[in-house]
Amino acid sequence: MQDSLKEFISANFARIELQEHKNGQTILEAECQPGDLVEFCRCLFCDQHMYYAMLVVEESAEQWIIKHVFYAPSGEMLHVLVRLPLAQTILPSIATQVHAADWHEREAEDLFGLTFEGHPRLGDFVLHDHWPEGTNPMRSSFDASQSLPPGKQASDWQPIRLLESEGSFAMPIGPIYSDVSESALFVLETVGEDVLRTIPRLFYKHRGIEKLAEGQKAHDVLLLAERFSGTASFAHTLAFCRAMETIGQIQIPARAQSIRLFVAELERVRHHVSALAKLCASTALAVAASQASILEEQMLRLSCKLSGHRFLFGMNTIGGLSMDIPEELFRQVLQESQEVGGRLLRLRRKLTRTSSFLDRLQDVGVISQQDARAHAMLGPAARACGISMDLRQALPYGPYGDASSLHIPTEQEGDGYARMRIFFEEIQVSLQLMKDALETMPKGPVAAENADCGAGAALGWSEAPGGGTFHWVRTDEEGKVLRWRLGTPSFANWHGFHLAAEKFAFQDFPIILASMGLSVAESDR
Amino acid sequence: MSRWLTEGLLTHKPTTAYPARPESTAGISPGLPVPSSELTGQALEQLVSMCRVGALSKEKNTLGFDDGRCIHCMRCKGKSPKELEWDDSYEWARLTKLGEKNLAKLSASFKASLYIRTIDAGACAACLTEISLLAGPNYNMHRLGFFMTPTPRKADVLLVSGPVTDHMRDHLLEAYDSMPEPKRVIAVGACAMTGGVFGPSFTCAAGLSDMIPVDVVVPGCPPPPLALLHALLVLTGRKQQAEKIRALGSDRS
Ligand code: SF4
Numbered sequence: 028m029q030d031s032l033k034e035f036i037s038a039n040f041a042r043i044e045l046q047e048h049k050n051g052q053t054i055l056e057a058e059c060q061p062g063d064l065v066e067f068c069r070c071l072f073c074d075q076h077m078y079y080a081m082l083v084v085e086e087s088a089e090q091w092i093i094k095h096v097f098y099a100p101s102g103e104m105l106h107v108l109v110r111l112p113l114a115q116t117i118l119p120s121i122a123t124q125v126h127a128a129d130w131h132e133r134e135a136e137d138l139f140g141l142t143f144e145g146h147p148r149l150g151d152f153v154l155h156d157h158w159p160e161g162t163n164p165m166r167s168s169f170d171a172s173q174s175l176p177p178g179k180q181a182s183d184w185q186p187i188r189l190l191e192s193e194g195s196f197a198m199p200i201g202p203i204y205s206d207v208s209e210s211a212l213f214v215l216e217t218v219g220e221d222v223l224r225t226i227p228r229l230f231y232k233h234r235g236i237e238k239l240a241e242g243q244k245a246h247d248v249l250l251l252a253e254r255f256s257g258t259a260s261f262a263h264t265l266a267f268c269r270a271m272e273t274i275g276q277i278q279i280p281a282r283a284q285s286i287r288l289f290v291a292e293l294e295r296v297r298h299h300v301s302a303l304a305k306l307c308a309s310t311a312l313a314v315a316a317s318q319a320s321i322l323e324e325q326m327l328r329l330s331c332k333l334s335g336h337r338f339l340f341g342m343n344t345i346g347g348l349s350m351d352i353p354e355e356l357f358r359q360v361l362q363e364s365q366e367v368g369g370r371l372l373r374l375r376r377k378l379t380r381t382s383s384f385l386d387r388l389q390d391v392g393v394i395s396q397q398d399a400r401a402h403a404m405l406g407p408a409a410r411a412c413g414i415s416m417d418l419r420q421a422l423p424y425g426p427y428g429d430a431s432s433l434h435i436p437t438e439q440e441g442d443g444y445a446r447m448r449i450f451f452e453e454i455q456v457s458l459q460l461m462k463d464a465l466e467t468m469p470k471g472p473v474a475a476e477n478a479d480c481g482a483g484a485a486l487g488w489s490e491a492p493g494g495g496t497f498h499w500v501r502t503d504e505e506g507k508v509l510r511w512r513l514g515t516p517s518f519a520n521w522h523g524f525h526l527a528a529e530k531f532a533f534q535d536f537p538i539i540l541a542s543m544g545l546s547v548a549e550s551d552r
Numbered sequence: 553m554s555r556w557l558t559e560g561l562l563t564h565k566p567t568t569a570y571p572a573r574p575e576s577t578a579g580i581s582p583g584l585p586v587p588s589s590e591l592t593g594q595a596l597e598q599l600v601s602m603c604r605v606g607a608l609s610k611e612k613n614t615l616g617f618d619d620g621r622c623i624h625c626m627r628c629k630g631k632s633p634k635e636l637e638w639d640d641s642y643e644w645a646r647l648t649k650l651g652e653k654n655l656a657k658l659s660a661s662f663k664a665s666l667y668i669r670t671i672d673a674g675a676c677a678a679c680l681t682e683i684s685l686l687a688g689p690n691y692n693m694h695r696l697g698f699f700m701t702p703t704p705r706k707a708d709v710l711l712v713s714g715p716v717t718d719h720m721r722d723h724l725l726e727a728y729d730s731m732p733e734p735k736r737v738i739a740v741g742a743c744a745m746t747g748g749v750f751g752p753s754f755t756c757a758a759g760l761s762d763m764i765p766v767d768v769v770v771p772g773c774p775p776p777p778l779a780l781l782h783a784l785l786v787l788t789g790r791k792q793q794a795e796k797i798r799a800l801g802s803d804r805s
């Protein structure tokens with residue numbers, strides 16, 4: 028599949044060096060001179076319609092290795108690589124052409140002290156203003172075990188405001204707001220009743236897990252992968268384990284693959300039910316909200332019955348699974364999940380007949396397909412605006428093998444209502460996948476006998492409930508993690524969040540927020 | 553609208569009977585390890601090395617367990633040569649020394665109804681999900697006089713989850729300061745108790761303890777909703793009271 032891409036590159040970019048690395052995983056690498064970077068990436072993103080996954084910055088003893096990772100729905104993956112001597116910290120920004128890279132470059136500027144020339148917006152991002160100038164925690168010289176002197180935060184942070192007309196004002200919401208919510212700040216720029224623009228400020232929950240992982244055994248990093256975004260723990264451990272399994276060239280038993288699929292889909296169902304419960308609550312439709320909440324609790328109990336933990340912690344392990352599950356239990360969990368599915372169908376019917384509910388979702392929080400693509404939005408939020416991207420199909424991995432027949436629900440409107448329908452629809456697809464997995468589940472061991480990993484580097488990915496997630500891992504001979512880079516769906520989708528929160532009535536804000544199904548923890552890391 | 557009314561009336565209300573009766577439905581809690589004194593020698597060493605966060609330790613040749621460190625990685629469950637037992641409990645909350653002292657000073661009205669402000673100080677969202685379910689039909693904390701409030705100025709209790717990131721520290725302190733007296737604090741989960749897998753580090757504190765006074769701690773990663781209900785009852789002394797009454801009753805019979 029890579030052949031046509033290779034031909035295209037050699038024909039149009041003669042100066043770019045193509046290399047194929049094989050290490051359990053074929054990685055096509057295109058090495059660029061900084062001068063060619065912007066045009067090359069523009070061509071991949073705008074002309075070749077490749078997707079942007081993430082920016083991986085690595086600092087070796089002698090040089091910077093900077094990679095933009097692209098992929099295509101047809102299965103190609105390309106790492107665009109630039110090497111710089113360590114003393115050189117300036118490189119061209121691709122964000123003006125590949126808008127999806129905007130936040131990635133801002134993050135790398137903060138954490139590594141790199142300068143992306145031509146980037147329109149650098150400054151206060153992952154590290155808020157009170158961090159001492161020149162602190163770049165991802166640099167290898169930075170000691171992560173130190174605790175920083177408590178700098179006083181400025182409580183009056185203001186974004187750069189676009190509106191300067193008379194009567195306009197900026198209204199902050201957060202970082203602590205509503206009854207139970209993840210910490211994040213939103214500045215709503217308003218004129219009169221209408222909000223014209225929303226600027227989110229994130230990273231209040233930044234825990235620096237990529238740095239914390241450095242020097243730890245992969246088995247221990249797994250604990251971080253499981254806990255940085257606890258509501259999608261299985262998807263993230265799956266991506267991380269897959270990266271490690273690629274490095275160690277570990278064969279996963281067939282039964283483990285099948286169980287992983289079952290559990291990953293179970294997690295998706297639970298995640299989407301939870302998103303729907305929040306959506307119902309945001310519209311103050313009390314009966315629907317409490318029905319959805321009952322179903323959410325039921326899914327948590329099912330997860331616990333299956334794995335011993337309500338959020339499936341402790342199940343995934345490098346090489347397979349940490350436990351086997353008796354057939355009978357699988358059947359029971361499937362059956363009860365299907366019952367939840369049935370009740371959801373009923374709930375959807377009721378909701379779609381409630382005009383007061385629909386009025387609050389239809390044409391609210393609209394994102395155009397073009398904008399969603401420019402921001403490389405992922406998951407249900409992207410599929411609601413007609414982008415049929417799903418890593419289970421685009422880059423079939425592990426348990427999904429040949430997933431070309433996978434049904435990927437998409438909608439066109441890109442509004443809150445479309446996103447709600449996607450959540451409902453995907454639950455039914457997941458239930459079907461669970462059923463299929465159980466019917467064909469092979470017997471045998473659930474973990475590879477030897478799960479040792481040595482030195483290497485690999486990319487692992489999975490379709491998390493919120494969209495595709497990418498984990499880049501590099502290890503040393505002892506299997507300790509040297510670099511762990513995460514490209515999460517919430518990070519991509521928060522980047523595009525403002526698109527949904529433009530020109531709306533103030534009271535719609537909680538609904539727009541809920542309909543996106545975003546996680547702050549997953550984005551802030 | 554009337555359709556929703558009938559729908560609501562027809563919905564079976566699954567509210568737990570807890571605290572009047574213990575809840576035993578499957579899946580309500582992951583349980584916790586029960587260290588037994590029978591574990592010795594190699595089995596003991598093996599278990600201790602299995603626990604990557606130091607929740608299990610060797611104490612004078614028997615197994616020590618620090619529940620505040622347990623991150624529910626489940627690695628010590630049913631895997632050692634001599635199995636470590638797990639229970640399916642959820643009454644995990646306990647008063648700190650300060651909490652005990654403070655409890656004596658509480659008025660009856662404080663005990664009867666509480667306004668709670670939840671703060672996410674860098675939690676992974678699993679803890680928050682469990683907190684949010686408290687107000688749902690399964691746990692319905694309102695029946696016990698517990699309510700959420702978005703304003704710290706109206707709050708009696710601060711419910712904090714997460715290791716306390718550098719970016720949330722000042723906001724947490726500000727919320728605490730703006731609460732009226734008497735005010736109480738509950739540390740929710742391994743993160744808020746000890747920093748969990750994240751802290752202490754360059755971005756996170758070791759949980760709440762050295763930042764604001766804590767009255768009640770709830771172990772777990774995350775503590776399930778019933779453990780949180782238990783924490784609220786313990787904070788107000790209502791759990792202890794109920795137990796006393798129950799003990800009196802059984803004395804008589
Ligand atoms: S479940 Fe708790 S006690 Fe057991 S190994 Fe994990 S952290 Fe340690």
Ligand code: SF4
Pocket residue numbers: 254257674675676677678679713714715740741742743744748772773774775
């Ligand atoms: S204690 Fe566990 S569940 Fe709670 S925030 Fe921390 S990692 Fe998440």
